[in-house]
Amino acid sequence: MTADYKKLSDEELVFRYAHRNEPAAVNCLFDRYGHLVFGVCAKYLRNTEAAKDATQQVFIKLLEDLRRFEIQHFKSWLYQVSKNHCLMQLRKPIPVVNNEIASTENVESYSELHHKIEEERLYDKLDAAIAELNTEQKTCVDMFYLQKMTYAEISAKTGYSIMQVKSAIQNGRRNLKIKMEAIREVKS
Structure with missing residues (x-):
């Protein structure tokens, strides 16, 4: 079963x-x-x-x-x-016992935690930017970068030619770069 x-x-x-x-x-x-x-x-x-x-x-x-x-x-x-x-x-909150931090093993500085949160916001924005790509670009970018598939594997799975796969990845990457740069400019 x-x-x-x-x-x-x-x-x-x-x-x-x-x-x-x-x-x-x-x-x-x-x-x-x-x-x-x-x-x-x-x-x-x-x-x-x-x-x-x-x-x-x-x-x-x-x-x-x-x-x-x-x-x-x-x-x-x-x-x-x-x-x-x-x-x-x-x-x-970090537990305090007898006016001392109980364990410093998992404690990170505020700036490190803030950096992680900012990094996660960027990842979320990247996910949103990927979602805005056209279907072919989104599929190929996801398979190539996230699923670590080769051009040939993507071609076999999607039915796109190798050239279509390369083109979709290249155009998708360029579109993502444009979208992420626009996000950075808005943030600045």
């Missing part, structure tokens, strides 16, 4: 858990994306144990959220949920 779940899309797994109450569907999602969530948590929290705990907390929260929300793109949604969970952890 587990092998059958591995063949299903993320959205079908979400549907099976949310509407049919099939726990094996969530187990399959965990097997598929547990490493992604752990990686995001490790990046932000910079502590292996804290990242493990956060990964568990994200998937526990997922059990409720999958039933509450209509999720179109599970992987990107899960990434955003993981990122937000970590940012909330970083914003929590």
Whole structure:
């Protein structure tokens, strides 16, 4: 039965858990994306144990959220949920015991945290800029840069010629650069 779940899309797994109450569907999602969530948590929290705990907390929260929300793109949604969970952890007040900070292990300076938040805003703006690209550019840019696929793999998966793929990536990259420069100018 587990092998059958591995063949299903993320959205079908979400549907099976949310509407049919099939726990094996969530187990399959965990097997598929547990490493992604752990990686995001490790990046932000910079502590292996804290990242493990956060990964568990994200998937526990997922059990409720999958039933509450209509999720179109599970992987990107899960990434955003993981990122937000970590940012909330970083914003929590630092425990003080006997007028001393209880643990300085995860403490970052205000400027480092501010820098991370600014960086995340830029990533969010980049995501929005990617969403504004035409379908061909968006697909090819996503597959090439985010999914690390080769031109040949993109061509095989989309049916576009190699030249169409190269052109879409080049034009998409140029359009993204223009959009991001416009954002920087507005910010300045």
